[in-house]
Amino acid sequence: MLWHTARHLIYALQFLWVPHMRFQGWALGLLVVLYTADVVVAFADVWEERDSRASQGGLPRGEYFMHVVLSVLVGLYLMATFQAVWTDRLLPTGLRLDPPAVPGVLRGLMTVMGATALLTFGKDLARWRAFRRQPRAIPTRQPSLQRIVVEVLIPAPVETVWERTQDPGLHTAWDIRFTSIRALSEQDARGFHLMDYRTHVGFGLEVVGWGRYLASSLHQRSVFEFGADD
Known part of the structure; x- marks a missing residue:
């Protein structure tokens, strides 16, 4: 100004x-x-x-x-x-x-x-x-929130990509973020199973989290939410 x-x-x-x-x-x-x-x-x-x-x-x-x-x-x-x-x-x-x-x-x-x-x-x-x-308020340090958007083009048919991302066994074969992925018995109101995600980081340490679908359309869209107490 x-x-x-x-x-x-x-x-x-x-x-x-x-x-x-x-x-x-x-x-x-x-x-x-x-x-x-x-x-x-x-x-x-x-x-x-x-x-x-x-x-x-x-x-x-x-x-x-x-x-x-x-x-x-x-x-x-x-x-x-x-x-x-x-x-x-x-x-x-x-x-x-x-x-x-x-x-x-x-x-x-x-x-x-x-x-x-x-x-x-x-x-x-x-x-x-x-x-x-004007009176100035004392600034307080707020945690910075940033949105990260990642986009990757994969040279493969959409059916193949869908299969290897939706099947937990195939997913862990290529996604180094997770050591194991398994479906839990709990389901949400839409019938989607909650998923258990685990990552071994070495020296006996393990990060445990959960995941659930937010939206899923066959061969079109798969939106997931992750969370963890670790």
Whole structure:
């Protein structure tokens, strides 16, 4: 929020200065400070954006693409500005009202954009100050929950894959996670047996767990739930 608020002020000054003012001599230092601040804020915004957008799943592809395009356009804009004002460094130091020879409609549009950015800056600055005044809760460390999705393409007919995953004896022949798999006598409301899973890890240690079907459609879908007290 802070970087975006600062950027509104920087844009407002650019949109109001560039179409109306002429900087001469050492006064060109004001433009140098302005554009340097613009670059610094842009870098800081990119640096923080990954963390600030983490709760939203990251930066959308469209916005990422827009950042790339705008970076190129800003580079061209800075080069054009540099070429336009370079000769003014030799003039007496001063700042005067001297609109460039561009269409009045374009100059009016930039003025409106500057005024809008200035109003937005004031509004966002008030929101940021209100946010800073809010009492902060002491952060507590929460266990990080991550979802893991694994997808594997198997070069075999679906009937073969189904047979070797649904038959406990065949399953343990290829799945190194389990040493033994057996059906228990207990059944759920749908008639599916609970399964006992065991894995020998060596030195007499064994991990014991259970499994049950959540969904099963012949040759189409097999969804399982696992649990263990170990």
